[in-house]
Amino acid sequence: MIKLFIKIFLVSFLFYSCNKVDSKNQPRTYIRIMGENSWGFNDEKGNSIIPLGKYKFLNPIDEKGMILAELGNKHGYIDINQKIIVPFEYDDIDLFNHELASVKKNGKYGFVNRKGKIVIPIQFDNNSDFTNSGLALVEKNNKFGFINQTGKEIISINYQNANEATFDSLITLNKKGKWAFFDYKGKQKTDFIYDEIFVTDISLKGENGSTFWRNGLILVRKNNQTAYLDKNLKEVIPFGKYDSGERFNQNRIAIVSKNHKYGIINEFGKEIVKPEYDTLEHPEEDYHESEIFEGKNKNYITLLDKSGNKIYDKIKDYRFDFSRLGKKIHRVYIIQNFKKQYGVVDAQGQIIIPFMYDVIQDFNGTANTVVELKGKSGIISSDNQILYPIDNDAIMTGKDLDYYIISKNDKAGIIGKNLKTILNFDYQDLSPCFYDNKNFFIAKQNNKYGVINRLGRIVIPFEYSEMSNWVEYGPGSNYHFVSKNNKNGLITKEGKTVIPVIYDSLFYIDNNKIILSKNGKYGVVNINNKSIIPLEYEKIYTDLAFAAKKEVDEFYVLKNGKYFIINNKNKIIKENISKEEVEKKFSYLN
Structure with a gap:
């Protein structure tokens, strides 16, 4: 191409x-x-x-x-x-x-x-x-060829297709559906026999480009068979030896298959991993393809490093992580075996945390992590030393948090990553506030919710039976939906009342509108509690505006047993809507 x-x-x-x-x-x-x-x-x-x-x-x-x-x-x-x-x-x-x-x-x-x-x-x-070959690939009248820097046609513009690699002096041309190799002087190096010739994207000395052979061998195909050539275009791995093959990677190895089994070869044609896996691929890691290999056979997984060496075998599941081991941060794998036990191995396959835990949370580059064993939680180090007893009901932390929220015997408190107390176990429940998860917490005391800061100072009094932390597609992270005496309202993160806690229900619909009900009547207010649609309807339905900047401007309403559509100025825009139409349209709300 x-x-x-x-x-x-x-x-x-x-x-x-x-x-x-x-x-x-x-x-x-x-x-x-x-x-x-x-x-x-x-x-x-x-x-x-x-x-x-x-x-x-x-x-x-x-x-x-x-x-x-x-x-x-x-x-x-x-x-x-x-x-x-x-x-x-x-x-x-x-x-x-x-x-x-x-x-x-x-x-x-x-x-x-x-x-x-x-x-x-x-x-x-x-x-x-112009590439390193000194040539440029040009097209004229749907024909392709190569010119030099004086404009001379080194390869006549007379071919169906052409390709080049930025790091190589080889080029390829297509005639009558078949490909051949040429050098940068225009000399034909092979016959037009190949159905496909593959170019690989690589990085050399910090520069990104493409190559036919600098990563190992050249992958070619003809007559539904695969072969590999060296830079002199000699067959190192002949056609038919393998059923299929992939391009060599930057570590100069490639995945091949034989009889529906997959293995790995090096640039000399040696099998460094025998074709023994049902599948063999590079797994996804943090939204990119990892250098390691994941081999699967029936129900188990084998991890291989970037050179094809076995990291660990007979794995049920795993995930990537980093842990501080001594003074350095190392790649590790959190692995689950077939006894449903978790352990941790390093990139060389050495077990650093034995397979004994029901759950191991990510280290995220630190030396400590949370584990679960027999329904209880604790904190261990990367050399499996118990730092905080494994006798707690739950321990919550996060990658960007510098503390642990610990629950035990219906009490919750907070300790820092240095294991020193930040908040005593004086609360029934604690959770970090979405708008500032390092300094503010929704807390529960005497069966009532409020908000406290990291020093334990009360920011919002403990007076609510329910308090939202963050509502997806809600009115922003600076608010809390709250309940009190079976009534609902909206307050700011500072505790200021926005919508009084007097309504039977509140339902957020877009960035600026909330459907509410009181005494069996429904209406709509904006985020500042200004009435948009008065409390006079027996029911209000609307499509949810999940897009951040999209506003709802059309409402299906029921009044005196009749359905109709109104706009956001309470004006009727369509009458005689059937009950069946409304129930079908909004069945997802039931």
Whole structure:
């Protein structure tokens, strides 16, 4: 497939950048600035060098003192003094690569040099640039080929498709549905025999790019068979030896399969893991693919490290974690065996926590964690020393919390990660407030709820039979829904009453509206308790506005036994709604 080139302007989340440019041998620093739909440059003292309001976009100054710029709807290059180097006559222009920049004009592409001269005529159908091979992949009239930096066709533009790798001197071309290898001089290296030739994305010396062979071997396929070639295009692993194979990774090993079993080979064709697994893959870790391997056979899992060495076998389940072992933080795995016991092993497969616990919580890079055993909770260290007795009803903590909430014998208190007391066991229940989980807590005393701070000072008195912490899609995290004497209301996190605790029910519907009821009548108020729809309806239904900025402006209501639709100004917009229609539409609320 033809490579797509993307111009990177380095704009995301950056509103300015600094460049140093020599002027009469005196280095000066320039700061790129962004205004409303325009860009400019200031000097280090804040003086305007290129004022805002003229250029729609300015790239950072490159190593030759040139600035890619957009003026109106045209692109070119200027210097810091606004001298035009590449004229503003192009629909698009790329960064310089190998001292040439791709330009677009009237739907076609060509190349200019740093003096603004067109050195390769504007004639191609694709945007391209020059790779380490010294060639650029170009397209014309749905045919592909390669040119050098003078525009000479090294490989004629006469092929159905083409591909290249940024780190290699090899290129591939397709003719009549088959692929062949060529070198950067245009010499054909193989016949057109391959159905597929694979390129792999890798990182070399901190630079991201692609390769056919630098990660190990080249994966090729023909006639539904897989083989691997070395950089000289010799078969190291012949066609048919394996049923399938994957590309070599940066550790120079690859997954292969034989007779529906999966294993791992190295770049010399040696099986470092015999094909013995029903599946073998890289598991997901923190939203990316891990380097380790996960092998599965029937009901158990085997973990293999990035080199294919076995970490641990006969696993029911596991998860990734980090733990402080001594003075360093190490990769560890929290593993469950088939006796449903949890333990912890390090990256070398050494057991650091024996398989004896019912639950082990994550270390999250610390030296301690919470465990459960026979229905009781405690705290242990990474070398399995008991730091807090395993005789508590529950222990709650979190990755970003510096404390443990401990419940025991219907009492709750808080200790720090240093195991020193923060709040005594004077409460029936404690939970961190969503709006500040380090300093404020919903607490229960004498069967009533209130809010206290980390020092135990009462922020909201203990007077409510119920108190919400956070309601998903609710009116924001700075509020509490509360109940008192079987009535409901809304208060702020400071305890100020927003909606008096006098209503039979409260139901939040969007960022600014709450349906409430009293004495069998329903209405709607806003977050400031201003009436939107009066308390005069026997029932009110509406679709929930789960989108943060979406507001509900239509309500199904029942009054005097009849259903109709009103807007948020209490005006009827549709009458004669059947009971069946309403019940079907809002069946999820029942």
